[in-house]
Structure formats: structure tokens, C-alpha cells
Amino acid sequence: MSGSARVWVRAAVAIAITVALVALLALWRPSGLYLWLKAAHVIAIIAWMAGMLYLPRLFVYHCEAQPGSGQSETFKVMERRLLAVIINPAMVASWALGLWLAWDGGWYSAGWLHAKVLLVLVLSGVHGFLARCVRLFAADRNPYSQKFYRIINEVPTILLIGIVILAVVKPF
Ligand code: HEM
Numbered sequence: 129m130s131g132s133a134r135v136w137v138r139a140a141v142a143i144a145i146t147v148a149l150v151a152l153l154a155l156w157r158p159s160g161l162y163l164w165l166k167a168a169h170v171i172a173i174i175a176w177m178a179g180m181l182y183l184p185r186l187f188v189y190h191c192e193a194q195p196g197s198g199q200s201e202t203f204k205v206m207e208r209r210l211l212a213v214i215i216n217p218a219m220v221a222s223w224a225l226g227l228w229l230a231w232d233g234g235w236y237s238a239g240w241l242h243a244k245v246l247l248v249l250v251l252s253g254v255h256g257f258l259a260r261c262v263r264l265f266a267a268d269r270n271p272y273s274q275k276f277y278r279i280i281n282e283v284p285t286i287l288l289i290g291i292v293i294l295a296v297v298k299p300f
Contacts, residue, residue, distance in 0.1 A: 135208075135209055135212055135213055136212060138213065139212050139213050139216070139217055142213075142217060143217050143220065146217070146221055147224075150165070150168075150224070150225070150228075153165070154228070162229070162232055162233065165225055165228060165229060165232075166225075166229055168221070168225055169221075169222065169225035169226055169229060172218050172221035172222040172225060173218075173222050175214055175217075175218035175221075176214075176215060176218035176219050176221075176222050177284060177288055178214070179210055179211070179214040179215035179218060180215060180251070180254070180255065180258070180284040181281070181284055181285065182210060183207065183210055183211065183215065183258050183262070184258065184277045184278075184280050184281040185277075185281060186203060186206055186207055186210070187207075187261060187265065187270075187272075187277040187280075188274050188277045188278055188281070189203065190203040190204075190207070190265055190270070191270065191272075191273065191274040191277065192274070195268040196268065200268075203265070204265060204266050207262045207265060207266075208262060208266065211258075211259055211262050215255065215258075215259075216259075219252065219255055222248075223248075223252075226248070238298070239300040240294045240295070240297075240298040240299060240300055241294075243294050243300075244291055244294040244295055247287050247290050247291045247294070248291060250287060251284060251287045251288075251291070254280075254283055254284060254287070257280075258280075
């Protein structure tokens with residue numbers, strides 16, 4: 129099996145195990161389940177955000193590498209793996225756990241949650257854009273400058289600040 133196929137298999141197995149564990153816990157419903165799944169939600173968010181902050185940084189350095197050079201090929205592998213193994217599964221887990229918390233906690237009509245979901249949708253859009261950049265870099269067709277990626281790098285941070293304040297302070 130090739131290196132990249134192995135990475136995809138590992139990511140698929142990790143997602144399947146997580147989904148199975150969450151389904152098992154939701155059926156079994158041990159006491160304190162809500163808090164355990166909230167902890168899992170925060171862990172998934174940390175993994176998602178770590179990847180979302182690191183990927184544009186990789187793009188900044190990738191812009192300096194000559195297309196076709198060994199350095200450029202190494203960046204391609206790093207970007208593809210970061211997206212497939214960390215960022216994508218962590219986003220799925222963050223959404224799944226967040227929606228479960230909203231349903232189980234009866235938060236659906238809360239204003240802070242509506243505002244939060246709006247910001248998370250924007251964050252998911254940035255995620256989709258970065259995934260497209262990974263594909264463009266992989267084809268040596270990156271159209272954006274280093275400065276552009278430095279600016280894009282700040283967007284997830286700004287969204288993160290708003291989302292965490294809404295989730296923790298619940299101002300409305
Ligand atoms: C659309 C996806 C998401 C939904 C539906 C969602 C929903 C929720 C819900 C219902 C809670 C429980 C609130 C409580 O029990 O007090 C929660 C907790 C939390 N969420 Fe999310 N969330 C989502 C994504 C995110 C993201 C992307 C972040 C950060 C970037 C985030 C950060 C947090 C934090 C820090 C907490 C803990 C709040 C506390 O215990 O005080 N969530 N989320």
C-alpha cells in the first residue's frame with residue numbers, strides 16, 4: 129500500500145472509531161455524558177484550530193519554494209497529510225459533537241448559539257478555501273502571494289476569539 133493510501137486508511141479508521149465510541153456513549157448514556165462530550169468537543173476544536181493556524185503558515189513558506197523542487201514536494205506531502213489526518217476529521221468531530229451538545233442541552237433557541245453557528249459556518253468556509261489551496265499547490269498552480277497567506281492566517285484567529293467568547297460568556 130502506498131504512503132498516501134495508508135494515511136487515508138488511518139484517517140478513515142480514526143473517524144470510524146470516534147463515531148462508534150460517540151454512538152455507544154449516546155446509547156449507553158452514563159451519568160456526566162454531557163460534560164464528557166463537551167470535553168471531547170473542546171479537544172476536537174483544539175485539533176481543528178491547530179491545523180487551521182498551521183496550514184496557511186505552511187503556504188507562506190511553500191510560496192518561497194521553486195515548483196518541482198524537493199522542498200516544494202515535501203511541503204505538498206505535509207499540507208496533504210495535515211488536511212487529511214488532522215483538519216478534516218477534527219472539523220467533522222467538532223460539528224458532530226457541537227450539534228449533539230446543542231440538542232441534548234436544549235440550546236437550540238439561544239441567541240449566542242445562533243451567532244456562534246454563523247461564525248463556525250464562516251470558519252468552515254475558510255477551511256474549504258484552504259483545502260482548495262492545498263489542491264492548487266499540489267498541481268503547482270498556486271495563484272496567491274505570500275502576503276495574501278499571511279493575512280488569511282489571521283482570519284481563523286479572529287473567528288476563534290468570537291466563537292469562544294460566545295460559547296463561554298453567552299452574552300445573549
Ligand atoms: C457548529 C458547530 C458547533 C456547535 C453547534 C457548537 C455548540 C456548542 C454547545 C451547545 C456547547 C455547550 C455549551 C454549554 O454547555 O455551556 C459548546 C461548547 C463549547 N464550544 Fe462549541 N459548537 C460548535 C463549534 C465550536 C467551535 C468551532 C468552537 C471554537 C472555535 C467552539 C468552542 C466551544 C467552547 C470553548 C465550548 C465550551 C463552553 C463552556 O463550557 O463554557 N465550538 N458548543
